[in-house]
Amino acid sequence: xxxxxxxxxxxxxxxxxxxxxxxxxxxxxxxxxxxxxxxxxxxxxxxxxxxxxxxxxxxxxxxxxxxxxxxxxxxxxxxxxxxxxxxxxxxxxxxxxx
Numbered sequence: 001x002x003x004x005x006x007x008x009x010x011x012x013x014x015x016x017x018x019x020x021x022x023x024x025x026x027x028x029x030x031x032x033x034x035x036x037x038x039x040x041x042x043x044x045x046x047x048x049x050x051x052x053x054x055x056x057x058x059x060x061x062x063x064x065x066x067x068x069x070x071x072x073x074x075x076x077x078x079x080x081x082x083x084x085x086x087x088x089x090x091x092x093x094x095x096x097x098x
Contacts, residue, residue, distance in 0.1 A: 004044040004046040004051060005066070006054055007021040007026070007045055009039050009041045010025060010039060012030070012037060015031055019043060019045060027048075028043065028049065031049065033049075033051060033052065034051070034052050036053075042054040042059045
């Protein structure tokens with residue numbers, strides 16, 4: 001199973017958005033997202049692609065779920081490990097960007 005990670009769109013340049021994931025910024029492709037996105041929107045990221053725009057009505061619950069997941073998870077929790085891996089990859093990509 002793969003997990004998408006929510007993030008807030010900071011900017012959009014064509015088919016690429018700069019997205020913030022809990023303070024880590026990463027470029028995300030917009031080729032397959034289900035709706036147009038703009039700065040301030042939230043998207044669900046999966047392997048570098050925005051797959052869904054998260055509505056304003058859903059984002060509070062979605063972010064709370066991820067925060068709770070990471071807060072409660074132990075080191076053997078596979079879902080939390082996947083979220084942490086996505087965030088770690090975003091940090092590496094952010095450091096590699098000029």
